[in-house]
Amino acid sequence: MSSTPAKPSGPPPGTRSSPRLSALQQLKAAKKAQMMRAQLETSLVVEGDDREKVDRKGTGLVYHEDMLLHSCPWDKHHIESPDRLERIWSRCEQLGLVDRCVRVQAREAEDKELLLHHTQEFIQTLTKSRTQEVEDVEKVCSGLDSVYMCEHTDRAARLAVGGSMELVGRVLDGEIHNGMGLVRPPGHHAMDDTLCGFCGFNNVVVAAKAALERGVKKILIVDFDLHHGQGTQYAFYSDPRVVYMSVHRYERGKYWPHLRESNS
Numbered sequence: 001m002s003s004t005p006a007k008p009s010g011p012p013p014g015t016r017s018s019p020r021l022s023a024l025q026q027l028k029a030a031k032k033a034q035m036m037r038a039q040l041e042t043s044l045v046v047e048g049d050d051r052e053k054v055d056r057k058g059t060g061l062v063y064h065e066d067m068l069l070h071s072c073p074w075d076k077h078h079i080e081s082p083d084r085l086e087r088i089w090s091r092c093e094q095l096g097l098v099d100r101c102v103r104v105q106a107r108e109a110e111d112k113e114l115l116l117h118h119t120q121e122f123i124q125t126l127t128k129s130r131t132q133e134v135e136d137v138e139k140v141c142s143g144l145d146s147v148y149m150c151e152h153t154d155r156a157a158r159l160a161v162g163g164s165m166e167l168v169g170r171v172l173d174g175e176i177h178n179g180m181g182l183v184r185p186p187g188h189h190a191m192d193d194t195l196c197g198f199c200g201f202n203n204v205v206v207a208a209k210a211a212l213e214r215g216v217k218k219i220l221i222v223d224f225d226l227h228h229g230q231g232t233q234y235a236f237y238s239d240p241r242v243v244y245m246s247v248h249r250y251e252r253g254k255y256w257p258h259l260r261e262s263n264s
Contacts, residue, residue: 060170060179061101062163063089067184069152070200073134078148080198085184092182102176106163106183108155113165114201116209117235119193126154126200145196146256157185157200164207172214188229189257197227197257205235212241221245227255228262 068086072078092098114123129137129149141147160183167179187204189197208219221236223229223246236242249255250262 057177058102060104060176062104063182064106064159067156070156072148073150106159108158109161117205130154147195161201161203161206164203168207188232191231
């Protein structure tokens with residue numbers, strides 16, 4: 001007498017489920033994905049940031065002609081010359097880009113703002129250059145790595161920082177959507193206590209730290225330059241709120257600033 005085989009509890013391996021069940025599973029998966037996207041979008045919204053709910057604002061632009069006064073007194077053909085910034089500004093004017101932007105007035109950063117990153121001694125080194133003789137300034141710079149100063153350097157460097165901070169502040173206040181700073185001297189090599197690499201104050205670091213003080217939770221700094229911006233990397237190396245990404249020339253440490261950190 002043959003026995004009746006037991007009814008399988010599910011479809012044999014390798015077979016497809018019914019179209020009705022598949023459609024139901026797809027509907028549930030789509031609903032779950034939609035909920036997860038909504039949760040992710042909510043978690044990414046910074047408190048008070050409602051720029052997506054209003055018409056897009058303009059692009060801010062910072063520039064001040066006094067930054068062109070920073071030049072090397074003992075080398076008129078120095079590679080970090082005012083011409084670099086002047087050419088960029090002139091080209092932006094020729095293309096009509098300046099008129100399409102919202103002009104943001106640059107201002108000199110105050111000591112208390114510079115102290116967000118730099119030491120008092122660092123600040124004093126630049127401040128003193130306003131009144132020092134050229135010979136004395138050259139002597140100071142001879143003890144630094146690739147730095148020059150003149151009577152206008154401190155003002156130019158403070159304008160670069162103050163202008164950067166104004167751009168960041170206007171974005172956070174919702175007055176502009178984004179911004180571009182045409183500023184000099186540069187700053188990404190400058191460390192908290194050491195001048196180097198043609199740089200004055202580290203304008204990006206000070207502006208970023210000011211943003212963090214205002215409650216910004218995450219910042220990404222993308223540095224695209226021939227040289228590694230070690231000053232910016234050092235500033236946030238242990239701060240999980242800031243990610244620093246640099247695209248630069250390394251050559252196994254043979255290229256300035258010759259640091260192992262430039263390969264990290």
